Amino acid sequence: MPVCQNCQQEWTWKQTMKTLFRLKCPYCGEKQYESTASRKRTSMIGFIPFVSLPVTWFVDMSFWVFLIFYFIVYSIIFSFIPSLLKLSNEQEPLW
Numbered sequence: 001m002p003v004c005q006n007c008q009q010e011w012t013w014k015q016t017m018k019t020l021f022r023l024k025c026p027y028c029g030e031k032q033y034e035s036t037a038s039r040k041r042t043s044m045i046g047f048i049p050f051v052s053l054p055v056t057w058f059v060d061m062s063f064w065v066f067l068i069f070y071f072i073v074y075s076i077i078f079s080f081i082p083s084l085l086k087l088s089n090e091q092e093p094l095w
C-alpha cells in the first residue's frame with residue numbers, strides 16, 4: 001500500500017481508492033504525487049486488457065460474455081492499483 005511521503009502514514013486500500021484521482025493524504029491532507037516508477041507500472045497494467053483482446057477472437061464469445069469478461073478483468077486490475085502505487089512529495093518527470 002502507498003505510504004505518504006509527508007507524514008509516513010500508510011494508506012489503506014479503501015483510503016487509496018477514495019483519493020485515487022486526487023492523491024490527497026487522508027492523515028495530513030498533503031497533496032501527493034505518483035512516483036515515476038509507480039506511474040510506469042500502473043500504466044503498464046492499463047495495457048493488460050488490450051493485450052488480452054486477441055484471446056477473445058480465438059474463443060467464440062458473444063457480446064455480453066465479452067462485456068462481462070472485460071468488466072471482471074478491469075475490476076481485478078483496478079483493485080491491484082493501490083498495492084502498486086508509490087507516492088512522492090513532488091511531481092516527478094515521466095522519463
Ligand SMILES: [Zn+2]
Binds near residue numbers: 005008026029030
Ligand atoms: Zn500524509
